[in-house]
Amino acid sequence: MDMQPSSHQPVFEGVLARLSPQDRARVDAMAAPAAAKAAEAASHWEFEMPAKAVDAALGAETSDDVRRGLVAAWMLQLPGRVTALELPPAVTDLYPYWIEQVAGFLDKAEGVYDFDHWAKDVRFSLALSVPGAKSQVIDLSSPLGPKQMLQHALDGRGFGPLLRYLAAGARKEPWLEVHTESRWLRGFNEEGWNEAWATAAELCRARPELAGMIGSSWFYDPPLIEISPRLAHLRLNPLKGGAFMVHQGPGEIHTLRAGAASASRKALIDSGDYTARSWLMVWPRKELIAWADRRKSDVA
Numbered sequence: 001m002d003m004q005p006s007s008h009q010p011v012f013e014g015v016l017a018r019l020s021p022q023d024r025a026r027v028d029a030m031a032a033p034a035a036a037k038a039a040e041a042a043s044h045w046e047f048e049m050p051a052k053a054v055d056a057a058l059g060a061e062t063s064d065d066v067r068r069g070l071v072a073a074w075m076l077q078l079p080g081r082v083t084a085l086e087l088p089p090a091v092t093d094l095y096p097y098w099i100e101q102v103a104g105f106l107d108k109a110e111g112v113y114d115f116d117h118w119a120k121d122v123r124f125s126l127a128l129s130v131p132g133a134k135s136q137v138i139d140l141s142s143p144l145g146p147k148q149m150l151q152h153a154l155d156g157r158g159f160g161p162l163l164r165y166l167a168a169g170a171r172k173e174p175w176l177e178v179h180t181e182s183r184w185l186r187g188f189n190e191e192g193w194n195e196a197w198a199t200a201a202e203l204c205r206a207r208p209e210l211a212g213m214i215g216s217s218w219f220y221d222p223p224l225i226e227i228s229p230r231l232a233h234l235r236l237n238p239l240k241g242g243a244f245m246v247h248q249g250p251g252e253i254h255t256l257r258a259g260a261a262s263a264s265r266k267a268l269i270d271s272g273d274y275t276a277r278s279w280l281m282v283w284p285r286k287e288l289i290a291w292a293d294r295r296k297s298d299v300a
């Protein structure tokens with residue numbers, strides 16, 4: 001189905017119109033080659049790779065106004081890119097909301113372009129990641145080799161994930177990968193996450209080559225069921241639906257993120273009573289689609 005140009009088109013045109021003539025010329029010259037570099041980098045496991053590829057193409061002296069101009073230019077081309085992807089309605093229905101959010105952000109943005117926002121905007125505006133729900137984006141292609149499941153077993157945490165990975169077809173790539181969008185968190189709740197899993201299931205249904213859905217976060221860590229019960233659904237619902245979890249371990253970024261919004265978790269971290277650990281959530285396509293089917297019949 002063709003995606004229609006959005007009513008927010010004038011916002012993106014306005015961002016471009018506000019650029020200096022030099023910046024505008026740079027955006028016009030770089031939009032196509034930088035998009036190609038980003039697309040080449042998109043299947044790397046690292047989410048930020050497309051943004052880094054664009055940065056490398058632009059060179060060190062590039063201003064954040066040029067970066068915002070590029071995102072605006074790509075947002076104007078987004079309907080064409082999305083149409084070409086032939087995405088299921090579960091995804092396309094979310095675009096009006098997401099385009100409105102990006103337009104609202106770009107319209108007001110000035111000064112430093114936070115790298116996480118830039119990395120997300122590059123992927124989104126080039127349709128390398130697509131909406132999963134109101135607060136979740138889904139990368140269309142992410143690799144998953146056996147290494148992490150092997151490490152989990154070697155660490156004495158059991159062979160279950162490795163066996164599940166092998167049963168899921170192991171090398172059958174790519175996987176979808178979900179990320180949280182911290183700028184608009186109104187869907188960061190149990191229903192919002194269920195919607196994201198359901199969208200992933202529809203993508204898997206529409207694309208038989210996909211192996212399933214993965215996500216990596218501190219918020220899948222088992223102790224959260226006790227210390228942050230409002231987040232327990234993030235681990236428990238995928239597990240109940242046939243996903244498995246792979247230990248990734250502690251790290252500075254996980255400590256920072258786990259302590260960022262919750263005073264009680266921050267206090268436990270600071271006192272040494274809790275160490276935030278990242279886990280990889282792996283939901284193979286067969287189990288994910290079966291979960292979505294059960295959810296549909298529960299809702300009906």
Ligand SMILES: CC(C)(COP(=O)(O)OP(=O)(O)OC[C@H]1O[C@@H](n2cnc3c(N)ncnc32)[C@H](O)[C@@H]1OP(=O)(O)O)[C@@H](O)C(=O)NCCC(=O)NCCS
Nearest residue numbers: 180182188216217218228231257258260261262263264265
């Ligand atoms: C992930 C994240 C969005 C989850 O936020 P959340 O749903 O509000 O859940 P949190 O457990 O983090 O809650 C933060 C605090 O707000 C409070 N809170 C959240 N929602 C509330 C509500 N509706 N009413 C009252 N208080 C509320 C909680 O009580 C909690 O404080 P406490 O744990 O000291 O009691 C948030 O932790 C965050 O922004 N983290 C940093 C970025 C990040 O990690 N992103 C994910 C990367 S993988």
